Amino acid sequence: MGRSASASGWCDEKSSSVKKGPWTPEEDEKLVEYIKRYGHGSWRALPKLAGLNRCGKSCRLRWTNYLRPDIKRGNFSQEEEQTIINLHALVGNKWSAIANNLPGRTDNEIKNFWNTHLKKKLLQMGIDPVTDRPITANNSDNIHNLYYLMINHILSSLAPQLLASSGTCSSLANNNLMMNMNPWGADLMRLHYSDAKIQVLRNILVQQLLSSTSTPNAEAAFNYLLPSYSSSSVHDHIDHEYSRVSINHYNYFPHLQGFGNGGAPIGFVPQNPTHASAQPSNLSSNISGLLKALHDLDHSQPPRAPPVLVPSSGSGTGTSDKLLGYDDHATVFSSTTGSNKICTNNNNNNNRDHSQQLQLGGSSSSYATPTDQLPLLVRSAAPSPETSAANPTVENNISNTTYSTTFEAWGNPPDLMDHDDDATNHSYWKDIFME
């Protein structure tokens, strides 16, 4: 099992005689013409049949990543960008899985886009692109982490049925941030992140955080997302889980007192899920309300307004967003703002291991990040010019071949044209979550 590619002959046609490197328009034409006529069949046999001095692997890559007629060229839209961020937070570097939710985009393209654009952008926003969590200067004593814990408690308590029974996840145990956060971090991680669906919910929250500006009721959001929630279960579940790890959580996080069982914290008023504030259009303010409530519980460390990304001047390729600093006038929270020190990435956490897990619908390693430094995703600067110089015109009537496998677990992706519609967007995620 698993012989090396070269040993298998997949790409070992006497490497000296097989051409490598950039494809010429003539080669592209031959490949397209052949596949158009006969389909690719066996990739290994294709080069000879098509009269190409390339290995089959090279042909397949050229076709799937570049010549395929349904490939969408050009810049990624903001919606695509957000989808990538969401999915990456959920599944990690599973580029093919992400690509299957972005019609017309290839795994290679998404991978490149992530490495060259999104990674950088997340870092600028103070989010670790490896863990998808905020980068904090002091991991052991930061209000960020309290928020995580509380949000996580709420999420896991609201959906105990979603928790897999004692499933473990190597990447979770490897999460340095969580491990530094508290001595029982790994245990909590296993408790709280054992179901990928919870990550989806978390991502919904973060998406809302990114655009939230006002303050109402948070629980309504949870009611909307998880109608089966009962407040007493929150309290019970938290107590139970903490007792499991032999620790008195109120000693560590006195702010937790008052959660659940009728003792809802400020701004956390149970509400009928059919209430207007529980509807998708009000979700952002609901989530914002929860975070404000959480923040209000800790007056000693008022969070800052988010860093502001603005498009850099200039145009064309290579243009990237610049981080100007924190916008003290942003109204994410009503509190006064703290210092304007920009959080930098000193957390070179490469421990995340996706290779052993991720099965969608099962364990997942990462999660989105409620934070007091709410990042602002600002549209990238002027679009770069089309990079299609080397891309020959390919007729769009090439018959469909078997180049792609369907990532069925996700079902149909949202209609990209409808992404401005919050309800549509939420219903997509909600459908996945509730499936």
Next chain:
DNA sequence: AAGAGCTACAACCGCGAGCCA
């Protein structure tokens, strides 16, 4: 104007899963 440095992306490489004889 030139060249050093940087960025973006196409292409390559190696590994491993699935299939089949």
Next chain:
DNA sequence: CTGGCTCGCGGTTGTAGCTCT
């Protein structure tokens, strides 16, 4: 059951083109 074959995936590299000094 074993081992060969094919292919897909994720990580890495090479390089053209752009920006900066």
